[in-house]
Amino acid sequence: MVDRTNADHDVLLTKEAEEQTKNNGLKKKMYKIAFVVQRYGLEINGGAEFLCRDVAEHLSKYCDIDVITTCAIDYVTWKNEYEAGETRINGVSVKRFPVDFPRETKRFDKCSEKVLCKTHSIDEEMEWMKLQGPYSTKLFKFIEDSKDQYDFFFFFTYLYCTTFFGLPLVADKAILVPAAHDEPPIYLSIFNDIFHKPKAIMYNTKEEKDFVIQKFRNGDIPHDVAGSGVSLSEKMESNNSHSLTRKESFITYMGRIDESKGCGELFDFFQRYKKENHSPIKLIMLGKTVMKIPTHQDIKYLGFVSEEEKYNTLQNCDVLIMPSKYESLSIVLLEAWLCKKPVLVNGQCEVLKGQCIRSNAGLWYENYEEFSECLNLLLADEHLRDQLGNEGRKFVDKHYSWETIERKYLDLIERV
Template identity: 40%
Template sequence: MRAAIVVQRYGNEVLGGAETLARRVAELLAPELELTVVTTCALDYLTWADHYPAGEDEVNGVRVLRFPVPKPRDPKRFARISDKAYRAPRDLELGSEWMRAQGPHSPELLEHLRDQGSQYDVVAFITYLYATTTEALPLVADRAVLYPTMHDEPPLRLAIFDEIFARSLAVLFSTPEERELARSRFGVEDDRARIIGVGVDELEGDGARFQAETGVARPYAAYLGRLDPSKGVPDLIAHHTRYRTGRPDGLDLVLIGSGDIDLPAGNGIHALGFVPEQLKHDAIAGAEVVICPSPYESLSLSQLEAWTHARPTLSNATSPVLVGQSQRSGGGLWYENGTEYAAMLDLLARAEPLADAIGSQGRRYARENYSWDRVRDGWLAALSGVARPARADSP
């Protein structure tokens, strides 16, 4: 079977939940299929500026076709149009203007799928949000699968997304909450819906090694991910600053990930930026608790990674997915505001046997439900179920 995965960015250096998922899925499927990843040359999702050379590439044994983005995104223009579009979500013309500003718009990528899309048996689009899906999926709708990685956020209400959900032959989800959101928002029927989930790697971590390499000597909570307002990081910083003001001997906060957020000095906040994978797992292993502050999640890899190290999580109660995962696993608590954040964090920091028991429950849940073998089999079944015979000439 010849298959393509279309995603807005792709590469080992690319950070982001949907992009990381796309890379792991591609590496799982490549030994089983004749697979091509179709993507842009962008590395930075804020501008879509070309970073990688256009043309054919190979990443971890996966064939990749990269296409340029001739016009980078203008963040200020995008913000202005977003305000208008979110106030009139059913306005298709305004929604289309929003998508042109959002990007990434790659005419050569669209031309490839328009002219050669029928040479793939099936084309899977990972994440619903970007122009690489909304502009490209209709070109190959007769063989399209959508993995939307969706959550309840302002763009989801825009009418421009109705078509891609309606025309996809199968729609794949990470969690039951995501699947129900697709039912309520887009009317996705059960015969087109599959909950595939994700896998999680169980890697060794050494908290003492993390402390030795970074100099973080005090007990700490950890956040893993982009330093971005959409991930709830400004609220996390504010909550933690108030927590430390009220409890000066409380946990430090270690931030692992890159971004453009102003961080206050002091109050035990350590911004380490992007770190190697092993050091990230050392940080998780040494943490008293892993914080998941995003209000918008289709699935939290940070939550799952914390549980593989038997560390409890503390999650934003605004996210139904994070709360649902915490309830199903028994692996974490959640908070709705700064007062609850401080109380829950203090509880986990001071009641070590309780924190360890919660983390252990999370590890059992992750081991039982999030194997990559299960994900691979689910993807293969979904792709096989909608595949159409490709033309004989190779893409």
């Protein structure tokens, strides 16, 4: 453990946090820990970045945490939008470093087509990695120069430069949270080493763990499966609900509205379903959009909403739908189950399907016919929806309380 004499580095627990620590049976260890992630901010509410923020804020009750990240908000451009330097977000110290260059979309797309679809060289894979971004010389130098200042470095998601170039610099202190799934980039040979370098790995789901260990044969590295905690607190004020979500029957999608998230197929399936069925059901879309949303009287886009509005929408929906084929963990599924709502997911994603099987709280489809049948079944049977939703709530309460997640992260740190 790093010896630190400056008391300014210590995180003082509030009385409430001290009491919670005592009740949870978790001891406060004043480890100094860096969380490294490609983007970080209140405007970023999904994926590995949101998981990183959630875990950082919760572990800050027990450890002294700095987040090391870039000045970018947009993962498509990596444009520097945040001011470089140190700030605090929800009590956590955040150190931002500028990205060296924005992503050149045409060049990146051309390189991606080459390395993901055609015969190519290692040098071309390395070029793809740098174009993937975000590449920050100052961030990498800070990690290298600060190695002795931190006990551990958590790297969130394998896919970006912050992990690919940052983790090897501090491999003997690194814990990887890979957020990996069966997708084309993970088969690039440049990633073979990165899954063998860390001292430990924290997976989000059993499916992710099984896939990574089978793919990289790295089961000897200490590991555990955690995911993310979810809680309701004050977010359940239904009287703040959007008018659309109070008076209509609807299914909802929450997250980045993107072709890569299966939203294009969802729009196609939903519009076909409406043509073939005399159903008043609406599709409510929440989140940042990076693709065109079809003009349809029963597809409503509410945009990027607050946490309160998100939970209120979940409370009022009939079903949450998750059409993505590529997920390492779906936090929004956990949030839906916390609100006792059933889910309908893309069965081609082993993680989503596995979450539904283990929870007994959702259905899945692999084509339009199955999508239509499952949706008809759920919409027609309120008792089934309630039964699945109640099972989901039991599943979340048992496996995804923050007390459980905090304990798993702290136990893995102690093991390392």
